[in-house]
Amino acid sequence: MKNIAIIVTTPPTSHFTKTALEFVKDAAMQFNVTGVFFYQAGVLNGARNIDLPSDEVNLSIAWRNIAQDLNISLHLCSTAAERFGLTCFLDDGQPSLQTIQQGFKPSGLGEMVALINSADRMIQL
Amino acid sequence: MSIKSLAIINQTAPFGHANAKDALDVALIMGSYEQPTSLYFHGDGVWQLVQESQPEKLNIKNFIKTFDALAFYDIEHIYVCQDSLLQRGLTAINEIDGLSILPAIEFSASLKRHHFILNF
Numbered sequence: 001m002k003n004i005a006i007i008v009t010t011p012p013t014s015h016f017t018k019t020a021l022e023f024v025k026d027a028a029m030q031f032n033v034t035g036v037f038f039y040q041a042g043v044l045n046g047a048r049n050i051d052l053p054s055d056e057v058n059l060s061i062a063w064r065n066i067a068q069d070l071n072i073s074l075h076l077c078s079t080a081a082e083r084f085g086l087t088c089f090l091d092d093g094q095p096s097l098q099t100i101q102q103g104f105k106p107s108g109l110g111e112m113v114a115l116i117n118s119a120d121r122m123i124q125l
Numbered sequence: 126m127s128i129k130s131l132a133i134i135n136q137t138a139p140f141g142h143a144n145a146k147d148a149l150d151v152a153l154i155m156g157s158y159e160q161p162t163s164l165y166f167h168g169d170g171v172w173q174l175v176q177e178s179q180p181e182k183l184n185i186k187n188f189i190k191t192f193d194a195l196a197f198y199d200i201e202h203i204y205v206c207q208d209s210l211l212q213r214g215l216t217a218i219n220e221i222d223g224l225s226i227l228p229a230i231e232f233s234a235s236l237k238r239h240h241f242i243l244n245f
Contacts, residue, residue, distance in 0.1 A: 007243065040147050080147075109154040117129055117160070122241045 004031040005119035007112070008042040012059035017045060020125040021062055027123075028070045034119060035073040036063075037112045038104070043084050046076040046104035048097070060101045067103030075107035075115070076100065130161040132239040135170035139189060140180050145173050146188045148245035153191070156198030163202035164195070165236060171209045174218035189219075196222040206232045 004027050010016040020036075027033050038045055050060045067074050076086075076095075086099050095106050116122055133152050139145040148164075155162040166174060173189065180187050195203065201223035208229040210218070218224075227235060236242065 039151075040143065079150075109151060110158065112151070113155055113158045113160055116131060116241055119129075119241070122243075124243055 001030075001032045002120040003034045003118055005034050005115040005122045006036040007122065007124040008036060008038050008045060009040040010125060011041040011044040012047075012050060013044075014041075016125050017042070017059055018057070021059060021066065023123065023125070024066060024072065025070075028066075028072065031121075033070070033072050035075055035111075035115050037075045037077070037107070037115055039077045039080055039109075039112070041084070043076050043081040043086060046074070046081065046101050047084075047086055048099055048101045064101050064103040074104045075111050076104045077112070078106040078108060081106065128161060129240040130163070130238070131155055132163050132165055132236055132242045134165045134167055134236075134242060134244045135173055136166075136168040137245065138169040138172040139178070140183055140185050144245040145170075148243070149188060149191060151243060151245075152195070152200055153198050156195070156200045159199065162200050163204065163235075163239065164200060165204050165206075165232070167206045167209050167232070169209075169213075171205060171213060171215060171218070174205065174221075175215065176217055176219050192219065192221050204232055204235055208232075 006024055008020050024033060045059055045063055047060055052058050063074055066072060087096055090096050133148050135145060135148050137144040152162055152164055178189055203221055203224040205226045206229055207226045
């Protein structure tokens, strides 16, 4: 089965991110999605305190559910996350549950290198 | 883990958006992990190569100087789209080791030689 890596650089307010989410769901049925790496404004997808009207899709929660249901790792670029005001690390290196959505792991760009290297295909949205 | 080659395309101007700096950060990390990485400058991305830009006047850190360090990170293949330069009337650009100016058709043919492409 082919390995697919996904790079998300758009925030949850972007419709491209909704497309990325749908793409990941469909790709996971046919391929091994090795991970989703959130870079640039994409890190805002990992913000826990996004509050939306109940009739709109909360992408932060949708990503959390995907990570649980499909067992896909969600890597949050920690440098970018801090630039956007998401303090990632607690003293023990775990993501802060006050700011970071469950299922997202703070990662360095080195994780992106590893994802790219293990992938047969890479998709950037 | 087999080695894959990556092309990073820069197509936004340097100081209106964080894209250029973010692309450079990815390039340097890829280089430090010894991954074959090439840089491409296309469209408004060629403005990143303008000589003697002074981003400090906009309170922006001068990350453009870091282009000089690319060879140190073994990033030795840098391609610039000649058509993009001509369309913008740019005749003089920064001299960076390993930089080649290619007509659009050769530029795109060269891109095809990479496994992966990231766009900024």
